[in-house]
Amino acid sequence: MKEHPKIEAGGLKLDNALWLAPLAGVTTPPVREFFSRLGAGLTHTEMVSCAGIVRGNRKTEGMLRLLPGEGPVVLQLFAGDAASMREGAEAAIAAGGRAASSEGASARFAALGVNMACPMPKVTKRGAGAALMNVPGIACEMVRGLKELGFPVWVKTRKAPSGDETDTLRFAEGLLNAGADNVCIHGRTPAQRYGGRADRSVVCAAARRFPGKISASGDVYSAEDVLEYLNGGCVGVMPARGALANPYIFPLALKALGYDVPEERLNPAFEDRLLFLRSLGESSHEINGPRPTVVLLKRLLAGALKGSESAAALRRRAGLTNDLDELMHILTPEKSR
Ligand SMILES: Cc1cc2nc3c(=O)[nH]c(=O)nc-3n(C[C@H](O)[C@H](O)[C@H](O)COP(=O)(O)O)c2cc1C
Structure with missing residues (x-):
């Protein structure tokens, strides 16, 4: 900036x-x-x-x-x-x-x-x-x-x-x-x-x-x-x-x-939004542990991915899991898997 x-x-x-x-x-x-x-x-x-x-x-x-x-x-x-x-x-x-x-x-x-x-x-x-x-x-x-x-x-x-x-x-x-x-x-x-x-x-x-x-x-x-x-x-x-x-x-x-x-920063690509959220997940896992991190990521998911067509499907999948590894996998952009 x-x-x-x-x-x-x-x-x-x-x-x-x-x-x-x-x-x-x-x-x-x-x-x-x-x-x-x-x-x-x-x-x-x-x-x-x-x-x-x-x-x-x-x-x-x-x-x-x-x-x-x-x-x-x-x-x-x-x-x-x-x-x-x-x-x-x-x-x-x-x-x-x-x-x-x-x-x-x-x-x-x-x-x-x-x-x-x-x-x-x-x-x-x-x-x-x-x-x-x-x-x-x-x-x-x-x-x-x-x-x-x-x-x-x-x-x-x-x-x-x-x-x-x-x-x-x-x-x-x-x-x-x-x-x-x-x-x-x-x-x-x-x-x-x-x-x-x-x-x-x-x-x-x-x-x-x-x-x-x-x-x-x-x-x-x-x-x-x-x-x-x-x-x-x-x-x-x-x-x-x-x-x-x-x-x-x-x-x-x-x-x-x-x-x-x-x-x-203003209008990040969907993949970059995912990666940014994942970086929060990694740092939160290290400090707060898996359960609070799942709760946190789910709370921020909708807002952090707003404006993207792919977000709704991803949110539905994320909503079905309480497992951090699975959630982090869902948040991994296709091309990085
Ligand atoms: C989940 C949640 C936790 C909050 N925790 C605190 C807190 O620890 N200390 C505080 O001063 N205000 C706390 N607040 C109040 C917020 O800082 C803010 O003043 C309030 O939500 C009004 O702003 P908003 O209408 O933009 O959400 C909390 C609000 C929410 C929704």
Whole structure:
């Protein structure tokens, strides 16, 4: 991709304003690397439990891994109180230090993220995720505690539970005053979870009030959606389900933003799409094992092969197997077999 001036956002210098949102169960290191290669200017980990990090839970520790080919990554944490958040972050940084010594100095998170958005009861009943929107004092204390660790702090939150714009802006303002470098607002209330249409106007109202500090999440499915948020004043946009529905939203939106994107990225041949997906499968197999890799590949298959006539037949065949070797064979272009 052609050299383009870096943008400054959230205390970081980034290649562009298009970032992969955190997706629990999805944004593992191989997936983040895959989207970095497609042009994402930044990616997120899945939300990681501070309690799990401190306990030394093996699965949680695996979530702290970084691959050398990744771009900047925000480590997104969740906890129900400021002390646990800080303790988890410190333990994660210490673990990251070990990764850095074995995998090169770049193996370090770009920023610490705080999940103040997850509406699921298993998270909110611990006072974490969207529950923090009801206790702004604790939310701000978390941000202040993390800032002392010397990393930029990124918060992901939602439209206020009341649905009110003023309440949404007040919460964001408190976080920014506490030192947050970026506040991403998902324009749905916690009660809406992932249903209904995301409210762009409340996100853009916050972006206008706090220039350079607000990024957007919610219903990002096309280059037009990305442009609407950026033209509305947001400093960055985070595709989530839209990235799964069509991973090529990254090159397409970057092109619409004026970046010089090579044709083979914008409109790859069917064989190249297969090979790209296979490379994700190989890297995911190595890190996540066969079962999660089958689930991941099936999830991305439709979007990654979109626009091709051969895709429907291949999808049907892929749907019939849960065996990774067979799935990888199905994803091997005829001429490479
Ligand atoms: C499967 C799934 C997992 C998610 N995991 C997280 C997460 O770990 N942390 C977070 O802040 N948001 C998470 N989200 C929310 C997304 O990042 C995003 O804000 C939301 O899906 C709205 O964007 P969309 O309408 O473009 O999908 C998740 C969403 C989905 C669908």
